[in-house]
Amino acid sequence: MFYDLLERRKSTFVLWIPGRPESPRSPQLVLGIFDPSPPATVATYSQIFRGPLTSTIKDLWELNPNDIQPPLADGTYHYWFEIEDTSPENLGIVQVTDPIAYNVDYRISRDTGDKQQPASIIKFRDGKLWPCDRDGIEPGQVPIPPLGSIPDNNHLVIYELPTSWARFSKVGDVEIDTGTFTDVLALVDPGSTGDRFRTVSAVATKALLADLGVNALELLPAADARPLGEWGYATANYFATDFDLGTATSLVKLVDKVYQKDVRFFTDVVMAFGHDPYVYIVYDKFHIDPKSPAEFHNDERWQSHTPRTDDSQLRDGYGGRSWRYVQTTNTYDPESGIFKDVNPSWAFHKAHVHRWISDFGVGGLRLDSVNNIANYEFVRSYKEHAMAVYQSKHNNPPSSKFLVIGEELSCPLDLIQTGCLNALWNEPFQARIRAAIVGEFDKDHDHGFEDTVRKMVDCRNDANHPFWDGAQAVNYITSHDTQGFRKERLYNFLSNNRVIDMERRAKFAHALLLTAVGIPMIFAGEEFLDQHDRDMSEKQIDPVNYERISQDWRSRIFDYVSKLIHFRRSCPALGDNDTDFFHVDSSRGGKIMAWRRGAPGHEPVVVVANFTDYDTPGNEYFVPNWPEREGGDWREVSKGRIVPAEWVGREPLMHWEVKVYTYWKES
Numbered sequence: 001m002f003y004d005l006l007e008r009r010k011s012t013f014v015l016w017i018p019g020r021p022e023s024p025r026s027p028q029l030v031l032g033i034f035d036p037s038p039p040a041t042v043a044t045y046s047q048i049f050r051g052p053l054t055s056t057i058k059d060l061w062e063l064n065p066n067d068i069q070p071p072l073a074d075g076t077y078h079y080w081f082e083i084e085d086t087s088p089e090n091l092g093i094v095q096v097t098d099p100i101a102y103n104v105d106y107r108i109s110r111d112t113g114d115k116q117q118p119a120s121i122i123k124f125r126d127g128k129l130w131p132c133d134r135d136g137i138e139p140g141q142v143p144i145p146p147l148g149s150i151p152d153n154n155h156l157v158i159y160e161l162p163t164s165w166a167r168f169s170k171v172g173d174v175e176i177d178t179g180t181f182t183d184v185l186a187l188v189d190p191g192s193t194g195d196r197f198r199t200v201s202a203v204a205t206k207a208l209l210a211d212l213g214v215n216a217l218e219l220l221p222a223a224d225a226r227p228l229g230e231w232g233y234a235t236a237n238y239f240a241t242d243f244d245l246g247t248a249t250s251l252v253k254l255v256d257k258v259y260q261k262d263v264r265f266f267t268d269v270v271m272a273f274g275h276d277p278y279v280y281i282v283y284d285k286f287h288i289d290p291k292s293p294a295e296f297h298n299d300e301r302w303q304s305h306t307p308r309t310d311d312s313q314l315r316d317g318y319g320g321r322s323w324r325y326v327q328t329t330n331t332y333d334p335e336s337g338i339f340k341d342v343n344p345s346w347a348f349h350k351a352h353v354h355r356w357i358s359d360f361g362v363g364g365l366r367l368d369s370v371n372n373i374a375n376y377e378f379v380r381s382y383k384e385h386a387m388a389v390y391q392s393k394h395n396n397p398p399s400s401k402f403l404v405i406g407e408e409l410s411c412p413l414d415l416i417q418t419g420c421l422n423a424l425w426n427e428p429f430q431a432r433i434r435a436a437i438v439g440e441f442d443k444d445h446d447h448g449f450e451d452t453v454r455k456m457v458d459c460r461n462d463a464n465h466p467f468w469d470g471a472q473a474v475n476y477i478t479s480h481d482t483q484g485f486r487k488e489r490l491y492n493f494l495s496n497n498r499v500i501d502m503e504r505r506a507k508f509a510h511a512l513l514l515t516a517v518g519i520p521m522i523f524a525g526e527e528f529l530d531q532h533d534r535d536m537s538e539k540q541i542d543p544v545n546y547e548r549i550s551q552d553w554r555s556r557i558f559d560y561v562s563k564l565i566h567f568r569r570s571c572p573a574l575g576d577n578d579t580d581f582f583h584v585d586s587s588r589g590g591k592i593m594a595w596r597r598g599a600p601g602h603e604p605v606v607v608v609a610n611f612t613d614y615d616t617p618g619n620e621y622f623v624p625n626w627p628e629r630e631g632g633d634w635r636e637v638s639k640g641r642i643v644p645a646e647w648v649g650r651e652p653l654m655h656w657e658v659k660v661y662t663y664w665k666e667s
Contacts, residue, residue, distance in 0.1 A: 573598025
């Protein structure tokens, strides 16, 4: 699929400056060679060229590398663009990173105000410009997987992973390693030992995620972010892989292996705010400062206005600059290559998602802070462009093979109804499941315990947020937002609620998650009940401690969750929306319940849950109205145990136990 700006960058150094103020000074290319390991003890950078770019089309500046004198030799080069700063700081002449740099190098950078501008990296070969890593290796593209191996949306189990998880020494609080794409590869591929985490047995000796069975891996933002040791939500260079996490080649290798395992690859994208070079190149066409007096009458200062969103909140740049999405400019269009009215931010973000899908095989997106983006028309356009690029790459797959998820915690379903998004994080699910697993109900939204459970199990029952298809709702017990009331890691939540038997309660919670209507998402570490070790205000620097999985009780949780994940991703009934609550035991306060999952024609899944501190008395607990009692050879899934015909619907329940039954057999 054609994108003019990305095609031009294959043969020229190119800089788009929409609506650039008149200036006698042309943008300059500053080009050199970086030697990280010279004979001396200090790395060196040798500038070999400084020269102007030429405006070939209004607002588009280019320089053919073949015109540089003396002629360039084939090799790897580091460069910046030198421009006049247009930001409110007005720093004069500054050198900035190429806004569409495919790779950057923080080993050599320019200080622009309080922001680093790392060198952009490019290879010159055979008269053309080629993406390359900082070591000069050309990463290529992720091979296209067979369409039949790509899981459908309604059978996904997503694993949300903060790639740069950190490991700390046991003495003091000293970081000794930060995870990389290669360490993630070791979680997927038993033949890989990892990079910096080789001494962690769960990484070096096991393919943890392959064993777990998830079929969608969602990396927290993999694009380059400025802060070190955090989770990537301060995106600076949208086209480049994060410098801390590894090279583009290592990401291509990871995603290729992920696809070989029939797993989808998702990435987070942050478009509400950014720290990119356009802050300096042409600030007012790309960014706003909501707190600036100059923006006082600008409607774009506010978060999105929907019936369920507080419209009195200013957009928050979280240390960056809010993107401008309303203003259009008559300029060169990076997509079509013609001169027309263009919204610069729209075009910029469409270009980088084009790059990520085309080169890195992205098969799904999670859009961060959609309300803070504050422009739903842009979100729809971005989603449609991403889908079109994916379809062109995969030869027109069905819509069930691609997914764009939004994080907007008030769950405004008009975002789905109007086609802006395919799915939303189902934030109410988290509140409900956390209330239910300690025997309470969600007092803010529901009318009692049974109401909470019904809405938790089937998101279509929520009158305030009535999803109409499970593939539109992403359910989770925990997400990376481990701050605030009842949002901490599950271990910490249970501890705070004085739950002693954490193993039993963790299994209970995951059984509910993995059999509910919706797409289950597991935050990394919850599958073995990892815990928050640092202050709760420091969520983005708290590591996922994979060493804990070696503890017996945690490994039992992992094995239990793994069995249910394998079942969830393949059982037809759990891909349906149909749910029927057929038993609520009023004699026990309505806290023993049973429901059926699955549409007519599919072998049912029956879930029986005891939300109490007491075992059912005697050797038998009879569940009336059991569907298709004589339908086949029933088994209890979590233990892989055949249920004799005379015991179907009659088995006792222990306290805080979920039993999952079916007679469906995987072919």
